[in-house]
Amino acid sequence: MSTSHLDRVFTNPTSRGRRREHMGLLTEATRRAGSYVANSPHRPVYPSPEAVAALDAFRTPLPDGPREPRDVLRELDEVGSPATAVLNDGRYFGFVTGGTVPVASAASVLAGAWDQNVGGGSPVGEAIDQVACQWVVEALGLPSQSVAAFNGGATVANLTAIIAGRDALYSRLGWSVADRGLAGAPALRVVVGDEVHASALKALRLAGFGESQIERVPTDHKGAIRADAFPTDTDDRTLVLLQAGNVNTGASDPFTEIIPGVRECGGWVHVDGAFGLWAAASETRRHLVAGVEEADSWATDAHKWLSVPYDSGIVIVRDGADLHRAMSGDAAYINFDESAPMNRGIQISQRARAVETWAMLATHGKSGLAALIDRHCSLAQRFATALADAGAEILAPVALNQVLVAFGDEAETVATIAAIQADGTCWAGTTVWQGRRAMRVSVSDVATTADDVDASVNAMLAAWRSVRADTSAATAPVVNTR
Structure with missing residues (x-):
């Protein structure tokens, strides 16, 4: 009679030792992770030059032999942790980075221990994936029959949808890409707005569409496509890319004025909504993306x-x-x-990405998700109001969670942004908006509070005052006191 699985586990010394080591390392990693979270408020939001320079410790030749795993974990923490940007403590505004809700972070640890390959057969992975996909579709108010899939980010999501749209248009024309490829296929027309995001353009290129095939439509002062400038002659060979949430302003394209006409003519409409699509989950912000549910495909990020x-x-x-x-x-x-x-996606092998999203939505529900979105939008307006009251220039109306601000002329703005980043109280990045250099504040960290906004505004204004003082001193006339 063969030995049972449990007998093998508990009688095999090698198996027991391996599991003890694994458990010990996971415990140590959890302890260090907890220490990292606890100490985050005491570090600058962006790492110091010294911490970045210390990363050279990692730049060594491949070791000749094994090392003690705990020593490797210690090195990773002691050298790596100080050189991280603090994305989860409320004052990082550089990119649309959501931080991490605690339950999703914890779920990620458990899912990492599971190490499931959803592409290779995982009952729990596939079940949670199915549920999370349904919940996302429901939360966004999209057609209930829609099919969703998790992947590596909005660039991959855009690529997946564009390929699906491309092949669907060809299929309707009687051309099978699976059988005949793209060589000799009828030409498709691609229409985008002037403010199309770089990830969408990259996805178009990867899907076989070159720059010369892309038609650009002018946008308004908020970065949204002008409906009056959108072509009226789209047909069943037209692929249109619209945007929910301009990366600089948060504004969305006029979906109700564009989508129906394109689809009635047989075209395909895809919406790049990496962050802005989530406005649909809020009753008070849903009107900002009205009509988005009429598209053929959508891309967004859970992160x-x-x-x-x-x-x-x-x-x-x-x-x-x-x-x-x-x-x-x-x-x-x-x-x-x-x-x-x-x-349902490009990858075959893939981790169980849906676990963290399931945990977040299971914890927050519809009302909690809506409250998170509404709070960030209110905090963005708080940012804009405080900065404007102090004399800074808000370059576009605050639509969602993005704030565009200039501090005087371009040189003064650039210098102020550099001073803000060097200060360490908060971190915001630079951008170019309609030819002007500006600072972009993205309010998307779940940890951000009104106190974080106020402290960040004070630090920004102090940096601006310092820059103006330095400029005044440098340009002041020299007085001869002899």
Whole structure:
């Protein structure tokens, strides 16, 4: 009679030792992670030059032999932790970075221990993926029959949707990309706005569309496509990319004025909504993306406004058949139905990304998610009001959670941003908006409070005063006192 699995586990010394070591390392990693979180408020939001320089300790030749795992973990923490940007403590405003809700961070630890390959058969991974996808579609108010899939980020989500749209348009024309490829295929027309995001352009290129094939439509003072400038002659060979949430202003394209006409003519409309699409989850902000549900596909990130760990993008397609046509794969040793994660995205092997999103939504529910979005929008307006009251220039109306600000002329603005970043109280990045250099404040960290905003505003204004004082001293006339 063969030995049972449990007998093997508890009688095999090698197995027991390996598990004790694994448990010990996980415990030590958890202790160090807890210490990192506890000490985050005492570090500058962006690492010091000394901490960055210390990273040279990692730049060594590949070791000749094994090292003690605890020593490796210690080095990772002691050298690596001080050189991180503090993204989860309320004062990082550089990119649309959601921070991480505690339950999602904890779920990530458990999912890491599970180490499930959703593309290789994982009952728990596939079940949670299915539920999380349904919840996301529901939270965003998209058509209930839509099919979603998790992936590495909005760039991959955009690429997946664009390929699905491309192949769907060709299929309607009687051309199978799976059978005939793209060589000799009828030309498709691609229409985007002038403020299209770089990730969408990269996805278009990867899907086989060159710059010369892309038509750009002018945008307004908020960065949204001007409906009056949108072409009226789209047809069944037209792929349109719209945007929910301009990366600088948060503004969205006029979906109700564009989408119906394109779809009535047989075209495909994709919406890049990396963060802005989540406005649909809030009753008070839903009107800002009115009509977005009429599109054919959407891309968004869970690691932005949903506040789960990196990386976690989501693609959603109205008709699952269009997604499956483009993404399904087959092999003699693979026997999954079309709803399996590997048949809804580019990857076959993939981690169980949905776990963190499921944990976040299970904890917050619809009302908690809406409250998070509303709070960030209110904090962004608090930022803009305080900075404007102090004399800074707000360059575009605050639509969602993005604030664009200039501190005098370009030189003064650039110097002020550099001073803010060097100060360490908070961190915000630089951008160019309609030809002007500006600072972009993205309010998306779940930890951000009104106190964080006020402290950050004070630090920003102090940096601006310092820059102006230095400028005045440098330009003051020299007085001869002899």
